Amino acid sequence: MLQCTAVTDVPFYEALLALATMEGGPEHPTDVLAQDDFLLCELGEHDEAAEHAAHVWTADVPDDDRDLWLLWTGTGAHRVYRFDTLPLCPALLRDLIARTVTSCAYLDHHPGPHSWTVTDPLGDLITEHIHREVRRLTAGEDSSDADADADADTDGP
Ligand SMILES: [Zn+2]
Ligand SMILES: [Zn+2]
Incomplete structure (x- = not known):
């Protein structure tokens, strides 16, 4: 539902x-x-x-x-x-x-x-987006956006 x-x-x-x-x-x-x-x-x-x-x-x-x-x-x-x-x-x-x-x-x-x-798919989507942003920001300064995205896709919670 x-x-x-x-x-x-x-x-x-x-x-x-x-x-x-x-x-x-x-x-x-x-x-x-x-x-x-x-x-x-x-x-x-x-x-x-x-x-x-x-x-x-x-x-x-x-x-x-x-x-x-x-x-x-x-x-x-x-x-x-x-x-x-x-x-x-x-x-x-x-x-x-x-x-x-x-x-x-x-x-x-x-x-x-x-x-x-x-x-609540929208709420889940927003939560997922925030988690990804946090992972991206904490991934380290050297990684490019593409690297951070790849990391975000493979990282577990
Ligand atoms: Zn009720
Ligand atoms: Zn309603």
């Missing part, structure tokens, strides 16, 4: 207001968001009728997991959005062999599958 590809620009002042008024919000909302930030829908591919959801802030409140989300449908002039503080999806993935428990990273009652079944 692939991640939804919807992207939206942040309604900046409303985002700041939502951050400033939520319980457990950041001390300095302007540290969290910049005016020209974009947010990605984090859900798995879903029906057009369902709202897209981007996580904005994890509430810093003990025993309360209400996070701030930007929810929207449509694009451009047809975009309808709202900010809401919502509890996280309570679903857990238990791996009895590895003895790990993974919690779903999405909001409660989200459409589509839980977060652990969703892959």
